[in-house]
Amino acid sequence: MVLPFYVKMQCIILNLSESSSLKPLIRLMRLDKPIGTLLVLWPVLWALWLANQGMPSLKLLIIFVLGGLIMRTAGCVINDIFDRQLDKHVERTFMRPLAQGELSLKQAWLTFFALISLAFILVLQLNILTIMIACIAALLTVLYPLCKRFTNLPQLVLGITFNAGVLMAYSASLNELPFMAWLLFFVSIIWTVAYDTLYAMADKADDIKIGIKSTAILFGRYDLLITHVLYLVFFAGILTIGLINYLGPVFIIFVIISAGWTFYPSQTPFKAFLANNITGLLIFLGFLLTLY
Numbered sequence: 001m002v003l004p005f006y007v008k009m010q011c012i013i014l015n016l017s018e019s020s021s022l023k024p025l026i027r028l029m030r031l032d033k034p035i036g037t038l039l040v041l042w043p044v045l046w047a048l049w050l051a052n053q054g055m056p057s058l059k060l061l062i063i064f065v066l067g068g069l070i071m072r073t074a075g076c077v078i079n080d081i082f083d084r085q086l087d088k089h090v091e092r093t094f095m096r097p098l099a100q101g102e103l104s105l106k107q108a109w110l111t112f113f114a115l116i117s118l119a120f121i122l123v124l125q126l127n128i129l130t131i132m133i134a135c136i137a138a139l140l141t142v143l144y145p146l147c148k149r150f151t152n153l154p155q156l157v158l159g160i161t162f163n164a165g166v167l168m169a170y171s172a173s174l175n176e177l178p179f180m181a182w183l184l185f186f187v188s189i190i191w192t193v194a195y196d197t198l199y200a201m202a203d204k205a206d207d208i209k210i211g212i213k214s215t216a217i218l219f220g221r222y223d224l225l226i227t228h229v230l231y232l233v234f235f236a237g238i239l240t241i242g243l244i245n246y247l248g249p250v251f252i253i254f255v256i257i258s259a260g261w262t263f264y265p266s267q268t269p270f271k272a273f274l275a276n277n278i279t280g281l282l283i284f285l286g287f288l289l290t291l292y
Contacts, residue, residue: 042280054291137164187237254286
């Protein structure tokens with residue numbers, strides 16, 4: 001139900017991207033690169049399945065899938081607004097629309113406020129606790145791009161921002177935040193810090209040159225080792241969640257397969273980052289097949 005819905009949305013986006021006038025806007029919102037949206041959605045889907053014992057309502061699924069897509073795109077837009085001068089000096093980002101002048105700053109701000117407005121309309125369909133969490137998440141979405149200037153742990157801020165949806169999924173489902181919500185939130189943050197450190201490793205040389213901070217720089221020559229340790233903590237946490245919820249051997253098998261995929265030794269750091277989409281999918285399939 002969830003994946004076909006998302007695939008249809010992505011097909012619509014790809015068709016729209018054929019229009020030359022829309023291409024810069026599509027690229028600004030990273031709608032041509034769905035990996036980020038999927039990495040936001042997997043922990044939210046885990047939370048929805050756990051909180052609802054495998055039976056989340058269609059209303060919640062639609063709200064959270066659309067909300068995840070919208071907030072991820074809003075985060076990309078505000079990131080590019082703040083980084084438009086820095087992006088010109090980084091090999092991976094110098095072709096972004098704002099860095100190249102394909103879109104104006106005014107157009108970018110209008111896009112951001114339109115996306116935030118859509119997200120706000122969606123969250124208004126939920127309870128007060130969820131709305132409060134969403135407001136905090138929106139604030140963090142704006143603050144995250146600035147954190148790269150001031151702290152060596154922007155990936156931690158990203159982890160909290162990306163995974164606020166876990167808390168929202170529980171609060172929207174139960175109107176409370178039980179221990180399991182916080183445990184899954186913490187475990188998901190660890191996962192985000194791990195995979196975004198891999199992502200940051202691709203820009204390490206450029207980031208050092210222009211003064212941008214990251215965990216990849218903080219960890220130095222131990223970046224890959226520490227990332228692997230973070231993954232071990234993540235998988236241990238996921239297995240613990242499975243044991244607490246009596247999810248059984250099928251779930252454990254999927255987590256083990258997911259770990260094997262994640263630790264596949266021949267991957268470069270950036271390919272290892274991209275592989276996290278499959279990591280999240282395999283864990284979701286574990287929840288899907290054992291919660292009903």
